[in-house]
Amino acid sequence: MILFTPKRPPPDGRTLVDQAVDAIEQAIDARILRPGMVLPSVRQFARDHRLSTFTVMTAYNRLVARGRLQSRPGIDYRVARPAPARPPAAAWEAPQVGPAWLLSDVFADHSMAIKAGCGWLPPDWHNEAGLQHALRQLVRVPVGQMASYGHPLGYHPLREHIAHHLGGYGLAADAGQILLTHGATQALDIVIRTALKPGDHVAVEAPCYANLLQILAMNGVIAHGVPRTPDGLDEDALDALAGAHPLRAVFVTTVLQNPTGASFTMAGAFRLLQLAERHDLLVVEDDVSRELLLEPAPLLAALASTRRVVYVSGFAKSVMPSLRVGYLLCEPNLLRRCAQTKMSLGLTSAEIMERTACQVLRDGRQGPYLRGVRERLGQAHDQTCQRMREAGFEIAHEPGAGLFLWARPRQALDHPGGAIGLAARALKAGIWLAPGAYFYPDRRDEGWFRFNVAYSSAPALWAFFREAARNPE
Structure with a gap:
């Protein structure tokens, strides 16, 4: 034939x-x-x-x-014989808004046309040339060099690069003090599982990173909210909280905080470290967005050393979310225990991803790429803030950098279901909003939303808010 x-x-x-x-x-x-x-x-x-x-x-x-x-x-x-015919797909229905959807289901939901509530850069903003070059270099690596599980601490050249990079921020470290993880979120989970136990009390920012609240709850740790301010934490509230509860740790995001976009001032950083010293608190510093910052900002681990601070970061914001490479830096004894926890949970992290991240970071394209991203985000902040002011929004803080704005539309105050009800209504229109209730330990709904400025330019988003203002449900 x-x-x-x-x-x-x-x-x-x-x-x-x-x-x-x-x-x-x-x-x-x-x-x-x-x-x-x-x-x-x-x-x-x-x-x-x-x-x-x-x-x-x-x-x-x-x-x-x-x-x-x-x-x-x-x-x-x-x-091959053809696969049996599948039943026709059911008509699309808007998902039910809630913490589970925001924290897990949404990552598999591609039906949302407008993702104003998401937490990552748009796909077409990524360093495509650098990533493609890194992948081409990776396929040249002999399989035998990547066939084993790898080192428990992670790919050594990437840890060396991270140590050198952090030195530029005044944080003295070596590769042996760094543990690579499956993203910064896993790093937080490893620290919580290792340094804390069920029933322990900790302080978190209010509002704070929503996934952190879920991780603490799953590990039986009791979280207390401390108001986040544009300068840092409300020190009086933290001091009072430490006097009322046996706090073990405080979790903070130093720069471009998720969800408010605020960054610590130097004064705010020193006051937090003084309180941590006075009350013997472990400080867990989540610092995933520093590469998107326009100007210098304090780094707690550099100011206080890893004796007091556990430093957590990753590359979801600066390289690509799907790369899933993060890391933590802490004092040697805790690092050994964290490495044991990591191995118990899932053995070593993915060296293929770590090699890819290392190649991207060492490539000469990453610096110019990040400068371009910072410029685009600055423009997006200006445009989004302008639209919010025109629509009568209350903006908690205007950072001018990073991904996030924390803002409150008057419609959320008028809507019968508050911000959560307004978010559910938006889902039916193909718009993903992130209600502020999911970023508070007590789930309070005061009408706030987290906006990702890189996804907030669609005219349909602002048409939705205008319609919601005219016709509250």
Whole structure:
């Protein structure tokens, strides 16, 4: 059976394997090859079409991977039978807004046309050239160098790079003090599981990173909110809280806080560290957005050393969320215990991802890329704040940098269901909003929302708020 005549040299870059795959697929689609029919053996197909057996074997295996052929090793290849017809997809329904949706389901939900409440950069903002170059370099690495589980602390060259980078911020560290993790969120989980126990009391910012609240709750740790201010934490509230409860730790985001976008001032940082020293509190510093900052800001771990501070960061904001590479830095004894926790939870972290991150960070494209991102975010802040002022929003703070704004539309105060009710209404219109209630330990709903400025330019978003103002439900 002759299905095609190979063209040499291949036209338009279509290799001989590509030509064979296309010919067989066309024969299947035209019903020349029917479901269940046995194909010629690899040697026979190669002789009939004047191809190498390697070319035919590669083509057959590619068609197996695509589900067009079935393979019985050592026996034959035959045309795969079509999969049973699936029932028609149900009509789309808006998901139910809630903490579970915000923290997990939303990552699998691609139905939202406008993601004003999300926590990451748009896909077309990423350093595509740097990432592609890193992946090309990765495929050149011999498989044997990546076949094992890797070091418990993570890929050493990346840890060296991180240590050198942090030195530029005044934080003296070496690679042996750094533990790589599956994202910064896992780093927080590892610290909580290692340094705390069920029933312990901790202070968190109010509002704070929503996933942190879930991690603390799952580990049985009791979280108390301390108001976040544009300068840092409300020190009087933290001092009173430490006097009322046996606090073990305080969790803070130093710069471009999620969700308010606020950054600590130097005075605010010193006051927090003084309180931590007075009450013997472990300070867990979440610092994932520093690379998006326009100007210098305090780094607690550099001011107080890792004796008092556990430093957590990652590359979801500066490189790419799906890379899932984070890290923590702390004093040696705690680091050893954190490494044991990491190994107990899931063995080593993914060295392939760590190698990719290392290559991106060492490539000369990352610096100019980040400068461009900071500029675009600054413009997005200006535009979003202007739209909010025109719409009568209350803006808690205007950082001018980073991803987030914390703002309150008057519609949320008028809406019968508050911000949560307004967010549920927005979902039906294909708009994802992040209600402020999910960022507070006590789930208070005071009408606030977290806005991602990189996703807040769509006219339909502001048309929705205008309509909600005219017709509160």
